[in-house]
Amino acid sequence: xxxxxxxxxxxxxxxxxxxxxxxxxxxxxxxxxxxxxxxxxxxxxxxxxxxxxxxxxxxxxxxxxxxxxxxxxxxxxxxxxxxxxxxxxxxxxxxxxxxxxxxxxxxxxxxxxxx
Amino acid sequence: xxxxxxxxxxxxxxxxxxxxxxxxxxxxxxxxxxxxxxxxxxxxxxxxxxxxxxxxxxxxxxxxxxxxxxxxxxxxxxxxxxxxxxxxxxxxxxxxxxxxxxxxxxxxxxx
Numbered sequence: 001x002x003x004x005x006x007x008x009x010x011x012x013x014x015x016x017x018x019x020x021x022x023x024x025x026x027x028x029x030x031x032x033x034x035x036x037x038x039x040x041x042x043x044x045x046x047x048x049x050x051x052x053x054x055x056x057x058x059x060x061x062x063x064x065x066x067x068x069x070x071x072x073x074x075x076x077x078x079x080x081x082x083x084x085x086x087x088x089x090x091x092x093x094x095x096x097x098x099x100x101x102x103x104x105x106x107x108x109x110x111x112x113x114x115x
Numbered sequence: 116x117x118x119x120x121x122x123x124x125x126x127x128x129x130x131x132x133x134x135x136x137x138x139x140x141x142x143x144x145x146x147x148x149x150x151x152x153x154x155x156x157x158x159x160x161x162x163x164x165x166x167x168x169x170x171x172x173x174x175x176x177x178x179x180x181x182x183x184x185x186x187x188x189x190x191x192x193x194x195x196x197x198x199x200x201x202x203x204x205x206x207x208x209x210x211x212x213x214x215x216x217x218x219x220x221x222x223x224x225x226x
Contacts, residue, residue, distance in 0.1 A: 004157075032212070032213055036217075041222075042219060042220075043119075043205055043217040043218050043219045043220050044158070044205065044207075044217040045217070046214075046215070046216075049213060051213050090157050090158070092157075094212060096212030096213065101163075101171075101209075101212035102148065102160040102163060102171050102173065103148075103150075103158075103160065103207075103215060104160065105150075105157035105158045105159070106157050107155075107156055107157045108155075108156070108157050
């Protein structure tokens with residue numbers, strides 16, 4: 001069974017500071033990994049994804065994440081936080097190669113940006 | 116392209132009633148998945164439809180059922196509503212597993 005653990009339900013950073021949101025996954029097969037963002041009263045928007053190949057993936061709005069198999073991690077980073085980054089972020093995993101492409105989400109991390 | 120559209124955006128139902136939520140997938144997408152997102156939680160997979168059949172199902176009771184139409188649109192039905200069914204219901208469509216697009220969701224409140 002697959003699962004995702006997001007460390008920290010709330011993270012606060014100052015505007016201009018580094019953003020680091022932590023995600024660890026569990027999967028018995030090679031995973032596909034995702035980060036989604038959700039703004040208040042909105043659906044989910046895909047930030048970035050890892051499927052195969054390069055382990056450092058770049059997404060929209062300056063975010064990137066690195067797949068580390070040895071650490072079963074897929075942490076999300078952004079060098080300089082902007083006020084517009086305040087939102088809920090979800091790490092997720094799926095395994096389409098196993099004909100099981102449902103997405104399993106973590107509980108989310110709410111990112112607060114301090115002025 | 117309108118993306119994934121869901122209707123209604125909000126609704127309030129009474130315990131014991133039945134509800135139907137609707138989803139129109141992104142143009143060209145043939146797979147529709149439904150998720151339940153309780154307040155303060157991550158989305159949880161309910162089921163997935165492909166070629167008008169339920170292909171996968173999460174850990175939800177039989178009160179939750181669905182349907183997919185020939186035009187790939189989908190409905191989620193919930194019978195005998197409980198207070199605990201109050202949540203944001205999200206629909207996602209995809210053509211390939213690595214690219215799921217989500218709608219804005221339907222906020223269901225059961226009173």
